[in-house]
Amino acid sequence: MSWIVIQQSVPVFAQAFWLTLKLSFYGIIGAIILGLIASFLRYFKVPVLRQISAVYTEVSRNTPLLIQLFFIYYAFPEIGIKMSATAAGISGLIFLGGSYMAEAIFGGLKGVAKIQVESGLAIGLSRWQLARYVVFPQGLTLSVPAIAANVIFLIKETSIFTVIAIPELTNTALDQIGLYYHTDESLFVLVIAYAIILIPLSLILTWLERRARRGAFGN
Amino acid sequence: MATPLLQVEHLEKSYGDVHILHDINLTVATGSVTVLLGPSGSGKSTLIRCLNGLEDFQSGQLTFSGEPVTPSPKVWQKLRQKIGMVFQSYDLFPNLTVLDNILLGPLKVQHRAKAEAKEQAIKLLKEVGLADYQDSYPRQLSGGQKQRIAIVRALALNPDFMLFDEVTASLDPEMVRGVLEVLRNLAQQKMTMLVVTHEMNFAREIADQVVFLEEGHILEVTPGKQFFENPQTERAQIFLNSMDF
Structure with a gap:
């Protein structure tokens, strides 16, 4: 393995690194928003929309991101929906992540103790007030660990973007190997780059989980 | 009768x-x-x-x-x-302070003026000997204290x-x-x-x-x-x- 080769490839990888971060960021934010909407539809048992959300969840969770991306990038233009590779990648991540986030958030809302709900009702709170002041603050806190796990999962899923030629980290590594046959060096830098993103993030999320829990429940 | x-x-x-x-x-x-x-x-x-x-x-x-x-x-x-109700398990809302637990009903359900509701809450807290705990969180209280506050929370709705x-x-x-x-x-x-x-x-x-x-x-x-x-x-x-x- 040559250090010179590694050094020379750093600028290319740096670009891919930031792109991976950017795509992950938009994808995760979008997934959390979609997940909140889907889980609230389920929590409030909104007719029709709740069923749509259930169908979406099943489709999204039971198909691979690879296939989802093919659909968005190659099939959607056939029905007039055209977008750039980057937009398709982010859309795919949101489509996939939304259902995982919805499950995580809904799980948290379901995890709020029944007695908390009953004591909220007992002081005359309406269904909406109960959600706003009791169930959501506690339930969202309970769902933080699952959301955090999904964040890590979704960042790793960006590696699939390589199939629609987005120059993120994995795509760049494969590109470098294809161009220069520097397989060892490229894979080494790839692993380091993911580690730089994921290890600190994982530590931060663990800290955040503890803080959120302490804030809401005191333990 | x-x-x-x-x-x-x-x-x-x-x-x-x-x-x-x-x-x-x-x-x-x-x-x-x-x-x-x-x-x-x-x-x-x-x-x-x-x-x-x-x-x-x-x-x-x-x-x-x-x-x-x-x-x-x-x-x-x-x-x-x-009709107020107090349960067996002292079920205060852990994400709210004692005072906010008590005021939730009067302010959000009954839409009463904050100053008046707070005054009543503090008076009730005094009656159960817990006036000093209005800013505490439920986790900082003993079971008996929590239960007395749960009673105050119900009474605050008159x-x-x-x-x-x-x-x-x-x-x-x-x-x-x-x-x-x-x-x-x-x-x-x-x-x-x-x-x-x-x-x-x-x-x-x-x-x-x-x-x-x-x-x-x-x-x-x-x-x-x-x-x-x-x-x-x-x-x-x-x-x-x-x-x-």
Whole structure:
């Protein structure tokens, strides 16, 4: 393995690194928003929309991101929906992540103790007030660990973007190997780059989980 | 006779095929204390929960303050401001301070002025000896303190009727006294109360009437003193003998 080769490839990888971060960021934010909407539809048992959300969840969770991306990038233009590779990648991540986030958030809302709900009702709170002041603050806190796990999962899923030629980290590594046959060096830098993103993030999320829990429940 | 605060007529409750409450008839006079006694599994908690809509029932009529109750989520939401309830597990909202726990109902449900509601909350906290804890979180309090605050939270809505479902059952013995003291004061202030308890000495002391329930049937409704000295049914006598007090 040559250090010179590694050094020379750093600028290319740096670009891919930031792109991976950017795509992950938009994808995760979008997934959390979609997940909140889907889980609230389920929590409030909104007719029709709740069923749509259930169908979406099943489709999204039971198909691979690879296939989802093919659909968005190659099939959607056939029905007039055209977008750039980057937009398709982010859309795919949101489509996939939304259902995982919805499950995580809904799980948290379901995890709020029944007695908390009953004591909220007992002081005359309406269904909406109960959600706003009791169930959501506690339930969202309970769902933080699952959301955090999904964040890590979704960042790793960006590696699939390589199939629609987005120059993120994995795509760049494969590109470098294809161009220069520097397989060892490229894979080494790839692993380091993911580690730089994921290890600190994982530590931060663990800290955040503890803080959120302490804030809401005191333990 | 004045209009009773609560009247229950022919209430029937079942979960699927399991019949929990059979033909419950009960009258609670304004300003009186009714104690609900009976072995565990007799349906005491279910009955008390039917009275503020946490459980539905299949048939029967409730009349509150002379008004027939037509059960629906909206009706119950309104009525619950008049019917306070405190549960066995001290169930404060862990994400809110003591004061915010107490003010949630008065401010968000009753839309009262904050200054006035806060003044009342602090007065109530003083009465239960916890004025210093208004900014604490529930996790910083003992079980007995939490239970007293749960009572204050219910009282802050100015209810006409209070339901207490075994409020001392999960407290350490030394915490029980403080909570019972709060209930005793309420009884002296002529708050109408329905109390499920296993604290027999306390029941004897405060009960204006005792309702004795077994397997979902009311076996007897007897004035408090008389129940403990001379219950009408043999079953109640056996129950009293089995209790250690």
